[in-house]
Amino acid sequence: MLEFSVPFxxxxxxxxxxxxxxxxERESSGARTKGRVFAGVRTYSxxxxxxxxxxxxxxxxxxxxMPMGLLSVSALALVGYLAKLKEGHVGWTSEVAALVTFVxxxxxxxxxxxxxxxxxIISTFLLSEKTKMEQYVKRLDENEFLAVLKFLIxxxxxxxxxxxxxxxxxxxxxxxxxxxxxxxxxxxxxxYFLTKKFGGKVGLWLSGILGGIVxxxxxxxxxxxxxxxxxxxxxCALQASILASSVMYLRILVxxxxxxxxxxxFFWWKLVMMALIGVLLSIGIRSSxxxxxxxxxxxxxNPFEIKPALVFAxxxxxxxxxxxxxxxxxxxxxLIVLAAITGVTDIDPxxxxxxxxxxxxxxxILAAVLVSMMGNTVMKGLYFGxxxxxxxxxxxxxxxxxxxxxVPFILLSR
Numbered sequence: 001m002l003e004f005s006v007p008f009x010x011x012x013x014x015x016x017x018x019x020x021x022x023x024x025e026r027e028s029s030g031a032r033t034k035g036r037v038f039a040g041v042r043t044y045s046x047x048x049x050x051x052x053x054x055x056x057x058x059x060x061x062x063x064x065x066m067p068m069g070l071l072s073v074s075a076l077a078l079v080g081y082l083a084k085l086k087e088g089h090v091g092w093t094s095e096v097a098a099l100v101t102f103v104x105x106x107x108x109x110x111x112x113x114x115x116x117x118x119x120x121i122i123s124t125f126l127l128s129e130k131t132k133m134e135q136y137v138k139r140l141d142e143n144e145f146l147a148v149l150k151f152l153i154x155x156x157x158x159x160x161x162x163x164x165x166x167x168x169x170x171x172x173x174x175x176x177x178x179x180x181x182x183x184x185x186x187x188x189x190x191x192y193f194l195t196k197k198f199g200g201k202v203g204l205w206l207s208g209i210l211g212g213i214v215x216x217x218x219x220x221x222x223x224x225x226x227x228x229x230x231x232x233x234x235x236c237a238l239q240a241s242i243l244a245s246s247v248m249y250l251r252i253l254v255x256x257x258x259x260x261x262x263x264x265x266f267f268w269w270k271l272v273m274m275a276l277i278g279v280l281l282s283i284g285i286r287s288s289x290x291x292x293x294x295x296x297x298x299x300x301x302n303p304f305e306i307k308p309a310l311v312f313a314x315x316x317x318x319x320x321x322x323x324x325x326x327x328x329x330x331x332x333x334x335l336i337v338l339a340a341i342t343g344v345t346d347i348d349p350x351x352x353x354x355x356x357x358x359x360x361x362x363x364x365i366l367a368a369v370l371v372s373m374m375g376n377t378v379m380k381g382l383y384f385g386x387x388x389x390x391x392x393x394x395x396x397x398x399x400x401x402x403x404x405x406x407v408p409f410i411l412l413s414r
Contacts, residue, residue, distance in 0.1 A: 015105040018116060019044050021120065047073060047105065051108075054102075074099060076098070169324075170321050176356070180316065181316070183259070184352070208247075211244050212248055212251065219240065220383050243279065249275040256351075259356055267366065281398045336364075343375020343379065370409055378403045381396060381403070
């Protein structure tokens with residue numbers, strides 16, 4: 001990280017400013033709630049200056065200045081809390097904020113300047129957003145929270161202990177494989193979170209775009225079921241399905257860039273073009289039923305759960321091995337056939353295993369990726385058309401055109 005030389009005087013001003021900011025928030029919070037506050041702007045400012053002064057004494061050789069200063073502020077905070085407790089008030093927030101203010105003042109002199117700035121600003125933000133955070137906690141889905149928590153625990157505990165070296169003739173690196181799993185799940189979770197937060201508010205089209213970050217196939221099936229239950233919403237559901245499929249190309253491009261950045265420039269314009277074609281095919285699909293665009297898709301599955309991640313890891317390893325065998329036995333033709341077959345299911349494990357396994361880029365990789373995407377596009381059109389009878393014709397026409405437009409790009413890449 002780039003370090004800046006910050007003079008002593010400016011560090012003092014930063015310590016005072018951060019303490020003042022913290023005190024301003026605490027005093028304004030007390031004024032809003034008409035409650036008793038531990039300290040106000042002046043007291044917090046003095047605590048910040050006190051922390052800065054203790055740090056200066058520590059620097060000039062008075063070693064006990066810092067621990068004694070922190071102990072003094074802790075004692076004052078404890079006295080204030082006990083007094084508040086006698087009056088029937090419960091809560092440590094202001095007292096802990098005082099300790100943070102002391103530490104911020106000290107770090108303004110002792111540490112790289114971004115450390116106190118980060119602590120002070122983030123602490124003030126957390127204090128000021130109390131109401132919103134409490135509302136968020138009330139709306140929090142316990143099952144989703146536990147799924148994310150379990151996945152993070154597994155990631156943080158297992159990932160560091162996995163061996164970071166290739167095994168077998170297929171060069172399977174356990175740590176690298178799990179990193180890819182975490183990466184795919186994390187990107188999917190972003191789309192899942194955005195879909196839950198905004199999808200129901202802005203209609204099917206944005207639900208489709210956001211859901212495409214998670215799984216375009218799942219969105220196509222969900223949109224098809226929406227159209228099946230209410231045929232009047234079929235055209236809007238089709239638009240959501242096509243837009244989700246358009247996002248798939250961009251999501252795959254991002255994943256390739258993150259895993260093998262040196263391959264990305266061979267893929268980028270072709271995948272971007274296929275995404276734009278999908279957007280153009282979605283234009284003009286309109287419903288004659290007022291308010292049908294406000295329909296909601298079925299909830300998508302949280303991609304941050306353990307089971308989907310393990311399934312992805314198993315598929316990734318299996319396809320890595322199968323791809324090597326197919327190339328050895330049947331060459332490029334076998335790879336294209338395998339790509340077409342995997343397009344019927346989930347193409348992410350196949351594409352990422354292919355990109356990850358190949359030491360050098362060659363045109364057959366691009367052709368195989370496009371063939372798998374073409375097969376996946378055909379299947380999504382069939383999924384949606386089977387479920388949505390009212391839009392079956394439009395679905396087959398638009399997805400059929402889209403699939404055929406893959407062919408020139410495939411031929412150019414060979």
